[in-house]
Amino acid sequence: MGRGETTGTLRIRAVVLPVIVVACALAVLAPHASAQDAGEDASTRATSVSATLTYDVGEGTDAVETPAVGVTFTVTGVGDEEIGTGETDADGLFLLEVPGSGDYTVAIDPETLPDGVELVDPDSLSRTVEVSPQETQRVLFALQEEGAVSTRDESSRFDQFLQLFVEGVKFGLVLAMMAVGLSLIFGTTGLTNFSHGEIVVVGTVLVWYLNDWGIWLPLATFIGMIFMFGFGAGFDAGLWKPLRKRGTSLIAMLVISIGVSLLIRYLILYVFRGRPQAFHDYAVQVPYEFGPITIVPKDIWAIGLSIVVLTAVGLVLTRTRIGKAIRAVADNPDLARSSGIDVNRVILVVWGAGASLATLGGVLFATNELVDWQFGFKLLLLMFAGVTLGGLGTAFGAFVGSLIVGIIIQVSTLWVSPELKNVSALGLLILILVVRPQGIFGQRERIG
Amino acid sequence: MSWGTIIENALRAGVSREAAVFAIAAMGLNIQFGFTGLLNFGQVGFMAIGAYGVGIGITYYGWHPVTALVIGILACVVLALLLGLPALRLRADYLAIVTIASSEIIRTVMRSVSLRDFSGGSNGINGFSRGFYYFNPFDPQIKYGFGPFRFFGEQLWVILTGWFIVLVVTLITVALMRAPWGRVVRSIREDEDAARALGKNAYGYKVQSLIIGGVMGGLAGMVLAIGTQTVQPDSYSPPITFFLYTALILGGLGRVWTPIVGSVIFWMLLSFTDNFLREAVDNRFLGINHVMDGVQVGQVRFMLVGMGLAGLMIFRPQGLFGNKQEMALEV
Numbered sequence: 001m002g003r004g005e006t007t008g009t010l011r012i013r014a015v016v017l018p019v020i021v022v023a024c025a026l027a028v029l030a031p032h033a034s035a036q037d038a039g040e041d042a043s044t045r046a047t048s049v050s051a052t053l054t055y056d057v058g059e060g061t062d063a064v065e066t067p068a069v070g071v072t073f074t075v076t077g078v079g080d081e082e083i084g085t086g087e088t089d090a091d092g093l094f095l096l097e098v099p100g101s102g103d104y105t106v107a108i109d110p111e112t113l114p115d116g117v118e119l120v121d122p123d124s125l126s127r128t129v130e131v132s133p134q135e136t137q138r139v140l141f142a143l144q145e146e147g148a149v150s151t152r153d154e155s156s157r158f159d160q161f162l163q164l165f166v167e168g169v170k171f172g173l174v175l176a177m178m179a180v181g182l183s184l185i186f187g188t189t190g191l192t193n194f195s196h197g198e199i200v201v202v203g204t205v206l207v208w209y210l211n212d213w214g215i216w217l218p219l220a221t222f223i224g225m226i227f228m229f230g231f232g233a234g235f236d237a238g239l240w241k242p243l244r245k246r247g248t249s250l251i252a253m254l255v256i257s258i259g260v261s262l263l264i265r266y267l268i269l270y271v272f273r274g275r276p277q278a279f280h281d282y283a284v285q286v287p288y289e290f291g292p293i294t295i296v297p298k299d300i301w302a303i304g305l306s307i308v309v310l311t312a313v314g315l316v317l318t319r320t321r322i323g324k325a326i327r328a329v330a331d332n333p334d335l336a337r338s339s340g341i342d343v344n345r346v347i348l349v350v351w352g353a354g355a356s357l358a359t360l361g362g363v364l365f366a367t368n369e370l371v372d373w374q375f376g377f378k379l380l381l382l383m384f385a386g387v388t389l390g391g392l393g394t395a396f397g398a399f400v401g402s403l404i405v406g407i408i409i410q411v412s413t414l415w416v417s418p419e420l421k422n423v424s425a426l427g428l429l430i431l432i433l434v435v436r437p438q439g440i441f442g443q444r445e446r447i448g
Numbered sequence: 449m450s451w452g453t454i455i456e457n458a459l460r461a462g463v464s465r466e467a468a469v470f471a472i473a474a475m476g477l478n479i480q481f482g483f484t485g486l487l488n489f490g491q492v493g494f495m496a497i498g499a500y501g502v503g504i505g506i507t508y509y510g511w512h513p514v515t516a517l518v519i520g521i522l523a524c525v526v527l528a529l530l531l532g533l534p535a536l537r538l539r540a541d542y543l544a545i546v547t548i549a550s551s552e553i554i555r556t557v558m559r560s561v562s563l564r565d566f567s568g569g570s571n572g573i574n575g576f577s578r579g580f581y582y583f584n585p586f587d588p589q590i591k592y593g594f595g596p597f598r599f600f601g602e603q604l605w606v607i608l609t610g611w612f613i614v615l616v617v618t619l620i621t622v623a624l625m626r627a628p629w630g631r632v633v634r635s636i637r638e639d640e641d642a643a644r645a646l647g648k649n650a651y652g653y654k655v656q657s658l659i660i661g662g663v664m665g666g667l668a669g670m671v672l673a674i675g676t677q678t679v680q681p682d683s684y685s686p687p688i689t690f691f692l693y694t695a696l697i698l699g700g701l702g703r704v705w706t707p708i709v710g711s712v713i714f715w716m717l718l719s720f721t722d723n724f725l726r727e728a729v730d731n732r733f734l735g736i737n738h739v740m741d742g743v744q745v746g747q748v749r750f751m752l753v754g755m756g757l758a759g760l761m762i763f764r765p766q767g768l769f770g771n772k773q774e775m776a777l778e779v
Contacts, residue, residue: 130571192541192544192545243762248762250541251485251487251540251541252761252765254487254541254544255693255697255757255758256757256758256761256762258489258690258693258757258758259690259754259756259757259758259759259761260754260758261754262687262690262750262751262753262754262757263751263754263755263758264754265750266747266748266750266751266754267751269747270740270744270747270748270751274743377686381548381549381552384545384549385549388542388545417560417561417562419560419561420556420557420560420562422552422556423553423556423557426549426550426552426553427553429545429549430531430534430535430546430549433534433535433538433542433546434534437534437537437538437542
């Protein structure tokens with residue numbers, strides 16, 4: 001505090017600048033999306049139940065999702081009082097408003113199903129659901145073509161393992177790209193940055209808007225990465241550098257990063273709205289089959305691109321002046337400063353490059369999943385698991401750790417239900433800290 | 449704009465059961481973070497354990513409410529040991545990562561379909577508070593109170609119970625902080641090596657602090673569960689912990705009673721901004737309706753919380769009433 005306080009206070013105000021720039025950029029691009037959402041919001045405000053009925057025609061990868069039209073549903077309330085009936089429309093959608101929140105029973109009439117289609121579980125013709133006020137409660141009924149056999153059981157366990165392993169490698173590489181920045185920021189500044197997940201989402205959402213505007217996705221990603229380099233660097237220059245100058249403690253900075261992450265997360269929700277969105281390019285692709293493994297072209301590109309980028313990061317860190325400077329600062333900032341390295345410039349580059357890589361990782365992640373305002377936080381915990389496993393503060397550790405976490409998450413679905421797959425990674429995180437807290441490549445004194 | 453309603457609602461929110469729940473959980477965080485310097489970012493996990501302990505105990509095993517209460521507390525102790533024993537040997541931010549991860553593990557497991565019969569899946573558990581309301585001395589049909597503070601009998605019963613537990617927790621904290629135990633944990637916060645050099649088992653004290661604060665979190669979860677008569681897994685998501693920190697730091701660190709003031713002000717502000725913005729949107733006040741709609745009001749509220757947390761930490765880390773000498777933040 002003291003001498004640096006006034007300048008620090010002034011500079012902190014500058015953090016508002018990059019945030020405003022992004023908000024404006026998003027706001028300019030947003031109207032198209034929010035106009036679409038207005039209708040969506042209005043329809044979801046009614047208390048209702050809905051069901052979407054579709055079935056696959058054809059087998060395996062050639063299957064075409066077909067809506068089941070004209071299927072009759074009956075909704076009854078408590079005490080078998082009939083609320084109403086309805087049919088599915090051309091999209092296979094059935095939607096019925098109910099008088100208020102409470103328990104309702106939704107029954108399907110199997111006689112009205114299209115010819116040649118049956119319920120996967122023909123014995124259960126009704127579902128009882130609890131409907132919350134102003135919400136649409138979805139009811140699930142699975143359909144299949146008569147005589148169809150579930151294809152899942154045919155592949156052997158080892159084939160499933162191979163498939164999941166490849167998916168895990170892809171996820172791990174993408175996670176590694178996001179985590180490199182997190183780990184290097186920790187290494188150079190000591191900050192455990194809880195807002196890194198939101199940086200991923202800001203970059204990805206920005207690329208989604210560019211793509212929505214009609215810019216080809218790879219080009220949009222490239223523009224987004226350049227912009228996010230500036231965002232990351234501006235974030236450091238506007239907020240974190242003044243705080244470091246003031247001598248704010250690392251714990252205080254950790255809490256500040258949480259506050260900032262809440263702010264950014266809900267700013268994204270405010271602008272982008274709650275509905276997950278897909279990129280316009282490469283949304284649906286025909287997969288290749290290599291023996292037991294099926295993989296879509298965009299995943300092959302993602303794996304290849306990640307390996308190239310991560311190798312480049314490794315080369316930059318070991319072969320170039322700035323890379324050596326980064327490692328020197330991560331090793332010992334005071335010694336680096338006294339040997340003539342501009343520590344603040346190095347940190348600025350780390351923030352910029354970290355945000356840039358996070359954007360690329362986020363886009364590659366969202367090509368399979370959807371762009372969603374809250375995926376940053378889920379990924380953040382997995383990134384923490386990855387960098388802790390590899391050893392906080394090292395780029396190579398972040399790479400190996402994230403790869404392992406990605407593989408574990410996917411392969412664990414052989415034994416646990418997919419909704420619990422992230423739990424296995426988070427459980428692993430806690431286990432590592434018991435067994436080897438410095439991680440695989442970390443140095444003992446870092447954890448002191 | 450009906451300013452009267454807005455202000456009455458804000459005043460009511462200040463004494464609501466949510467404010468009491470926050471005060472209890474924030475008192476626990478104050479022991480951990482304010483007095484001992486531990487970064488527990490999974491307080492909501494302790495709240496969830498307490499809430500599910502009571503909910504599952506009563507509905508699934510049919511325990512007596514008091515048994516469920518004791519088991520819930522024991523479960524919080526176990527969780528604190530599970531997290532504290534490995535992570536407290538390490539630097540402070542490792543505890544932050546481990547606790548936040550554990551609170552997500554708890555939430556994900558509890559809402560999973562495979563445990564539906566046990567924990568109710570994503571719908572949670574409902575309607576297990578009959579035992580609690582059996583003791584309700586107030587008539588549920590009548591509104592008690594004065595001025596803006598008027599509540600139906602059942603609400604009043606929950607609110608009084610909640611604030612009674614706040615009182616108990618405050619007395620416990622006062623006793624702890626006046627005892628040698630309080631001086632030792634504060635010395636650990638100031639300089640762990642010095643405390644160790646004086647022969648104090650710093651690790652042991654930190655584990656105890658995590659347990660005590662965690663149990664308070666569990667009590668807060670129980671009050672919330674019984675008061676709302678429901679346990680929903682997604683009400684126990686990580687942002688709740690961040691809100692608790694905001695309330696704690698708003699009130700100030702390092703004093704016993706500041707988390708209470710912080711929680712009351714936090715809920716008053718939250719209610720005020722929510723009601724004000726909603727009214728402003730509906731009445732087209734100052735053109736706010738061009739900037740946001742009703743759905744976005746809730747989001748703006750969260751942005752303000754985030755801004756408040758970061759801003760307080762930057763410009764006034766001791767909070768409104770904190771003790772500047774007792775800052776746990778120099779590590």
